[in-house]
Amino acid sequence: MLGTTHLLFAVLFGSIYIKYMGTPEGLFLQIFFAATLILGAMLPDLDSKHSTISKQHPTASKMVRIFSGHRGIMHSIFIPAAIFLIATYVIPNLFDLPPELFAGFLIGYISHLASDIITIGGLELFHPFSSYRIRGFIRTGGKLEMLIASLIVVYLLIF
Ligand SMILES: [Zn+2]
Numbered sequence: 643m644l645g646t647t648h649l650l651f652a653v654l655f656g657s658i659y660i661k662y663m664g665t666p667e668g669l670f671l672q673i674f675f676a677a678t679l680i681l682g683a684m685l686p687d688l689d690s691k692h693s694t695i696s697k698q699h700p701t702a703s704k705m706v707r708i709f710s711g712h713r714g715i716m717h718s719i720f721i722p723a724a725i726f727l728i729a730t731y732v733i734p735n736l737f738d739l740p741p742e743l744f745a746g747f748l749i750g751y752i753s754h755l756a757s758d759i760i761t762i763g764g765l766e767l768f769h770p771f772s773s774y775r776i777r778g779f780i781r782t783g784g785k786l787e788m789l790i791a792s793l794i795v796v797y798l799l800i801f
Contacts, residue, residue, distance in 0.1 A: 648687070648757055652753045656749055686751065689711065713763065713766065
């Protein structure tokens with residue numbers, strides 16, 4: 643998926659989260675939610691030299707590509723799972739922080755994986771332990787992706 647489509651998916655997932663879980667309390671948490679939502683949605687593609695985020699942060703991308711091939715560990719379920727476990731069980735014991743602090747980042751990250759999984763390239767969600775690949779039928783940058791992106795925009799404008 644293109645960077646723009648990932649952003650749209652993140653906003654879509656974030657708005658659904660807010661619809662059911664409520665808006666984060668206070669302006670700071672709301673801005674933090676939005677910022678980390680976007681960060682989470684862009685971060686997985688640091689493993690690709692040609693992604694939007696890698697062009698903006700080539701050094702960070704180089705560092706990530708030392709340990710992760712494209713759609714490798716960065717695109718596995720283990721990164722968001724580890725962050726979820728740390729956010730739920732470790733951080734609250736150490737710091738006086740709201741448990742939903744990582745919600746935006748997690749939703750952004752998961753929205754990225756969900757939108758890559760429907761592409762023809764698909765994802766190895768359990769990389770590196772399993773090479774089983776889940777894939778869809780959307781070609782990255784193709785007409786169907788544009789259609790989906792447009793439908794998300796329409797949904798966001800109407801609902
Ligand atoms: Zn990706």
